[in-house]
Amino acid sequence: DDKKPLGPQVNYTITGIDAGAGIMAGTQRVIKDYGLAKDNWQLQTSSTAAMTTQLGKAIKNKQAIVVTGWTPHWMFTKYNLKFLKDPKLTYGKAENIHTITRVGLKKDKPSANTVLDRFYWTPAQMSQVMLKVNGGMEPRKAAQEWLKEHPAQLKKWTAGVKHVHGDSIHMTYVAWDSEIASTYVVAEALRKVGYKPNLQAMEMQPLWASIATSKADAMTCAWLPNTSGRYFHMYRSKVVDLGVNLKGAQVGLAVPTYMKNINSIEDLKK
Ligand code: PBE
Structure with missing residues (x-):
């Protein structure tokens, strides 16, 4: 009324x-x-x-x-x-979403670091994956399907990257729809260059702590400068910011x- x-x-x-x-x-x-x-x-x-x-x-x-x-x-x-x-x-x-890794990932797992560093997509593309998952599709299946539908994007992230043979990569994330989408998509891209991704959902504080203490390798969930800003400031000297993976969040x-x-x-x- x-x-x-x-x-x-x-x-x-x-x-x-x-x-x-x-x-x-x-x-x-x-x-x-x-x-x-x-x-x-x-x-x-x-x-x-x-x-x-x-x-x-x-x-x-x-x-x-x-x-x-x-x-x-x-x-x-x-x-x-x-x-x-x-x-x-x-x-x-406006907010941007950043990819954050543990210190030393670039040296220890350079191929993974390159894919994570290149990972960048648009709000429209992320929404396509979210809609698949909201429609009932398993996140991994949705990510695989989306990458099949966007081969040029996958190529941009993986071209020329040296393949590995089943090396582990441990990603943590908060189970928000947007972060489920980005984490599963980048994990499938990492799989394409030979990694075995292990994904673990957790709350926001342990998420940042997992990267800062090197218990996990990387995450794609940092909404900056505001939404995750408190944690970024708390942990910024103990993590590596690979920069923006999505521009124009709000x-x-x-x-x-x-x-x-x-x-x-x-x-x-x-
Ligand atoms: N969100 C989605 C998160 C970040 C991603 C907006 C719900 C938040 O921390 O508020």
Whole structure:
């Protein structure tokens, strides 16, 4: 209902995801910076799966809902959503996703390091893999299929790389849809040059610690400069940043486009 104030319609609640996510810390800052705490706005912790389920239900009933949203993610492909303007830039400007390795990987596993260093794709390409997985396909199968459909991309990452013979490569990741997509795709590219990838999902803090302590070789999950910034600053002297693997990610608050009067975070105070 567009005439009623938004707050009571959604119980002054922003539907969030898992507590460790950078977007949750960013949203707590938003609540502070925009003075939303005065109206008792609160951030609900859940999981990506629970959040997208609630979002789907609200959209089906054309109800108001405010969620923590980000792209690339299939929620923006599946639903008509818009980011709320963030005039204070509390979430920062555009984000890029970086590939991070342990110290010494380049020396120990140069072929793997080259493939990981070259790994770069677009938000549209990442979304294609996410949609396959969201449609029920096993991530490894989705990655294999996507690489078959994009031979030029695979060639760019692997051309001229010296093949190995079943050497191990240990990748860690957080089981967010975007990171499942990138991790499995780069793992399949590593398999093409002879590696046996071993993939392990974990929470954000142990993820960074696994690379910093050389328990794992590499990860593709660093949303910088903001979303994973806290961990990057904590561990930057103990890891190697191979640079951007995807340009133009974004995080913020999102609402369905039928919420015509709500266009800025400032509008939550109306
Ligand atoms: N995300 C997806 C993560 C990074 C990737 C936006 C949910 C976060 O830390 O918030």
